[in-house]
Amino acid sequence: MRPLCAEIRLDRLRENYQTLKQIHGGKMLAVLKADAYGHGALRCAHALADIADGFAVAFLEEAAELRRGGIANPIVLLEGVFEAAEYAEVERLNLWPVVGNQWQLESLLAHEWQKPVQVWLKMDSGMHRTGFFPHEYAPAYTALAQSGKVAAIVKTSHYACADEEERGMTEMQTEAFDLACAHLAGEESLANSAAALAYPQARRDWGRAGLALYGIDPFLGHDPRFKPVMRLVTEIFGEKVLQPHEPIGYGASFYTKRSTRVGLAAGGYADGYPRRAATGTPVAVAGRRSRILGRVSMDMLTLELADHEGIGSEVELWGDTVDINEVAAAAGTIAYELLCNVKRAKFVYIQ
Numbered sequence: 226m227r228p229l230c231a232e233i234r235l236d237r238l239r240e241n242y243q244t245l246k247q248i249h250g251g252k253m254l255a256v257l258k259a260d261a262y263g264h265g266a267l268r269c270a271h272a273l274a275d276i277a278d279g280f281a282v283a284f285l286e287e288a289a290e291l292r293r294g295g296i297a298n299p300i301v302l303l304e305g306v307f308e309a310a311e312y313a314e315v316e317r318l319n320l321w322p323v324v325g326n327q328w329q330l331e332s333l334l335a336h337e338w339q340k341p342v343q344v345w346l347k348m349d350s351g352m353h354r355t356g357f358f359p360h361e362y363a364p365a366y367t368a369l370a371q372s373g374k375v376a377a378i379v380k381t382s383h384y385a386c387a388d389e390e391e392r393g394m395t396e397m398q399t400e401a402f403d404l405a406c407a408h409l410a411g412e413e414s415l416a417n418s419a420a421a422l423a424y425p426q427a428r429r430d431w432g433r434a435g436l437a438l439y440g441i442d443p444f445l446g447h448d449p450r451f452k453p454v455m456r457l458v459t460e461i462f463g464e465k466v467l468q469p470h471e472p473i474g475y476g477a478s479f480y481t482k483r484s485t486r487v488g489l490a491a492g493g494y495a496d497g498y499p500r501r502a503a504t505g506t507p508v509a510v511a512g513r514r515s516r517i518l519g520r521v522s523m524d525m526l527t528l529e530l531a532d533h534e535g536i537g538s539e540v541e542l543w544g545d546t547v548d549i550n551e552v553a554a555a556a557g558t559i560a561y562e563l564l565c566n567v568k569r570a571k572f573v574y575i576q
């Protein structure tokens with residue numbers, strides 16, 4: 226069998242959750258959208274079910290998968306519904322929808338609820354994606370509160386720049402949120418992973434942690450408080466020694482300078498390993514850091530071997546020895562995208 230394997234360490238997922246909840250205080254949603262950032266949503270949900278205050282997914286179908294799989298924790302729909310008819314399923318599955326625009330609000334109020342629904346009312350505090358503008362927020366809140374259809378309203382907003390060095394934008398968004406919420410009762414939720422770590426004033430009743438839950442430092446460094454959950458590993462299945470001045474791979478983009486042992490590893494861009502990670506991108510061969518040589522192919526990639534390494538040697542593409550943030554930087558992208566793209570690998574869950 227092809228050796229490409231995504232090891233998912235569920236014990237680490239639990240530790241990361243506890244760490245984040247402790248740092249943030251209050252309650253913490255484990256964000257499981259996009260198949261838990263590529264880790265497998267249902268498996269992650271079961272691993273967290275006894276400790277998680279709730280889960281968050283992007284849309285109804287993602288939540289339905291968790292409910293079908295036996296998950297009973299609260300589930301927030303971060304994008305809310307896409308059609309009015311979905312509110313019937315929201316009710317049947319006991320989900321907490323975000324309401325982020327006028328038609329979501331009006332169709333929620335038009336639905337015949339058997340029992341009042343818990344709503345997360347979203348403010349656009351400056352990111353300008355979804356949510357009600359601050360000046361529209363109190364009217365939206367009041368319409369929900371007075372409808373008799375809503376059990377509770379959690380006031381929420383999302384930051385555009387919480388993982389960046391420049392702090393002004395996040396502070397401005399927090400002020401805009403607080404000003405517009407000044408006289409509105411209820412719980413609040415502001416912080417994603419980065420904000421939970423870097424902005425004490427963003428820690429409210431509910432945090433919403435994604436990236437750091439999976440053990441990745443949102444500030445692109447390496448935060449020892451969080452342990453990478455995924456380890457993407459494969460094996461060397463071919464080796465050869467090339468003379469100096471020989472090309473490797475598509476486009477002959479790399480030439481050896483000296484006699485070089487080259488290993489061929491199972492894993493390529495069809496598996497989600499980024500094609501833009503070319504010569505020099507770190508990999509680890511049996512725990513020793515090495516580097517990719519030449520271009521990444523669809524199903525395989527080539528890397529530099531030491532003398533004692535060869536066929537059968539383990540290759541870590543990212544995980545413990547190679548931080549996924551390093552691979553993302555080499556490929557001009559972010560860890561989120563790499564995690565979500567993993568496919569064709571065998572997923573092995575470790576308790």
Ligand SMILES: *Cc1c(COP(=O)(O)O)cnc(C)c1O
Nearest residue numbers: 256303383417418433434435436
């Ligand atoms: C994805 C998402 C999160 C989680 O963000 P991380 O940066 O992964 O912690 C939180 N809130 C909302 C609204 C999201 O869409």
